[in-house]
Amino acid sequence: xxxxxxxxxxxxxxxxxxxxxxxxxxxxxxxxxxxxxxxxxxxxxxxxxxxxxxxxxxxxxxxxxxxxxxxxxxxxxxxxxxxxxxxxxxxxxxxxxxxxxxxxxxxxxxxxxxxxxxxxxxxxxxxxxxxxxxxxxxxxxxxxxxxxxxxxxxxxxxxxxxxxxxxxxxxxxxxxxxxxxxxxxxxxxxxxxxxxxxxxxxxxxxxxxxxxxxxxxxxxxxxxxxxxxxxxxxxxxxxxxxxxxxxxxxxxxxxxxxxxxxxxxxxxxxxxxxxxxxxxxxxxxxxxxxxxxxxxxxxxxxxxx
Amino acid sequence: xxxxxxxxxxxxxxxxxxxxxxxxxxxxxxxxxxxxxxxxxxxxxxxx
Numbered sequence: 413x414x415x416x417x418x419x420x421x422x423x424x425x426x427x428x429x430x431x432x433x434x435x436x437x438x439x440x441x442x443x444x445x446x447x448x449x450x451x452x453x454x455x456x457x458x459x460x461x462x463x464x465x466x467x468x469x470x471x472x473x474x475x476x477x478x479x480x481x482x483x484x485x486x487x488x489x490x491x492x493x494x495x496x497x498x499x500x501x502x503x504x505x506x507x508x509x510x511x512x513x514x515x516x517x518x519x520x521x522x523x524x525x526x527x528x529x530x531x532x533x534x535x536x537x538x539x540x541x542x543x544x545x546x547x548x549x550x551x552x553x554x555x556x557x558x559x560x561x562x563x564x565x566x567x568x569x570x571x572x573x574x575x576x577x578x579x580x581x582x583x584x585x586x587x588x589x590x591x592x593x594x595x596x597x598x599x600x601x602x603x604x605x606x607x608x609x610x611x612x613x614x615x616x617x618x619x620x621x622x623x624x625x626x627x628x629x630x631x632x633x634x635x636x637x638x639x640x641x642x643x644x645x646x647x648x649x650x651x652x653x654x655x656x657x658x659x660x661x662x663x664x665x666x667x668x669x670x671x672x673x674x675x676x677x678x679x680x681x682x683x684x685x686x687x688x689x690x691x692x693x694x695x696x697x698x699x700x701x702x703x704x705x706x707x708x709x710x711x712x713x714x715x716x717x
Numbered sequence: 718x719x720x721x722x723x724x725x726x727x728x729x730x731x732x733x734x735x736x737x738x739x740x741x742x743x744x745x746x747x748x749x750x751x752x753x754x755x756x757x758x759x760x761x762x763x764x765x
Contacts (some may be wrong), residue, residue: 423729424736427743460761464754527758 425504430512432498433481434474441700442473442569448704449570449588452652452711453577461528465576468524469569472536475516476565479544482509491610513544524576532576539568553615556622559604563596564589570704584651587642588707592700594639598632598671599696605629605674606686606693629675632692636671640664643703652710659706667699 446469450462457465481488481499489500498504517540525533547562555561567589574585604611604618605628611618619628643664647657670692677688 421733423733424740426736427740458761458765460754460757464758467754527762 422505425498425508429498429503430478430508433478433504433509433512434516435477435481438477439470439473441697442566443470444701445588445592445704446470446569446573448708449573449585450577451573451708452570452584452588452704453574455578457577462577464527465524465532465573468520468528468533468536469572471516471520472524472540473569475513475518475520476540476543478509478513478516479540480548482506482513483544483548485509487614487616490614491607493607493610517544528576529579531579531581532572535568535572535575539565539572542568554617556617556619558617559600559619560597563593563600566596567592583649584646587646587651591639591643591703594635594642595696595700597635598639598667599693599700601628601632602674602689602693602696605689625679629677633671633675636664636668640668646707652707653714654710655713656706656710659710660703663699663702663706667695670695 443466447466450457450465481497484494485499485506488494488497494500499506499509517537521533521537521540524536543562543565547558547565551558551562570588570592571581571585574588575581601619604620605625612621619631623631640661643660644657646652647654647660670688673688674692679686
């Protein structure tokens with residue numbers, strides 16, 4: 413039997429491409445909010461188990477991201493922002509990406525269940541299915557509300573972190589879930605406003621493409637208005653102290669002001685630099701980091717005071 | 718043969734071997750890390 417020559421075989425994907433498949437930059441926010449949910453919980457967890465839980469959250473997010481890129485490889489090839497990802501660039505075959513995603517996801521849930529607890533593992537599994545199936549396969553290509561409902565996927569990490577530490581669900585982690593859920597639409601729509609030509613090109617019904625810019629800008633403001641009181645609820649119900657309450661009020665007010673600026677303006681022309689939209693997007697990232705950092709700082713202040 | 722006759726960086730077999738070796742090293746490191754992690758988890762669970 414003759415063997416195929418080595419030169420005829422395709423070059424296998426590098427380990428860097430598998431790493432890129434996990435969307436490391438998105439994962440950093442997932443790890444951070446998961447860690448904050450864990451640190452803000454009223455019960456302490458052994459550092460080794462805490463590390464394991466965060467690792468599982470990260471692996472689960474990475475697995476879901478790999479499955480997302482496996483499913484959207486053809487769409488990614490048509491967008492400037494994503495055309496250099498491993499699959500559309502041809503550096504990896506689709507089967508490898510799918511198997512990698514399924515393997516990471518299954519391993520993360522299994523380790524979470526065995527080492528931490530099965531409630532946290534079940535929520536992690538739900539979050540992976542929510543992102544890879546409900547958002548990526550079902551909602552994203554079908555409805556401009558994809559971001560609103562799909563935002564739930566990104567809202568799970570603090571809930572999982574909290575449950576990993578305490579073993580049960582209370583109102584506080586549900587509020588943390590709701591805050592990220594409400595933050596997601598203005599965050600993504602701000603991005604969609606200045607990359608909308610790419611989404612339109614591949615037929616993804618993002619809000620600016622389907623409902624128009626004016627409607628999107630209005631809806632960004634609606635979510636920012638709802639977000640402000642929502643971020644204060646943990647303080648009002650006594651779940652957090654003043655450090656968090658004042659931080660949330662200041663951060664959310666700035667978020668609302670930037671959203672209002674985006675809502676009240678119109679694109680000046682094709683050469684519009686979209687600076688307010690880019691500033692809102694940048695602030696939305698800083699905002700979430702700062703809000704959850706304040707939550708942890710508040711917890712430590714309460715513990716020491 | 719002169720030096721210019723050996724296109725080392727574009728040799729498909731050499732490139733393929735390099736990628737596979739790097740993947741194997743990465744996989745070995747990941748597996749080693751998980752061995753240590755599972756050992757640590759076991760010790761922590763036994764003490765709880």
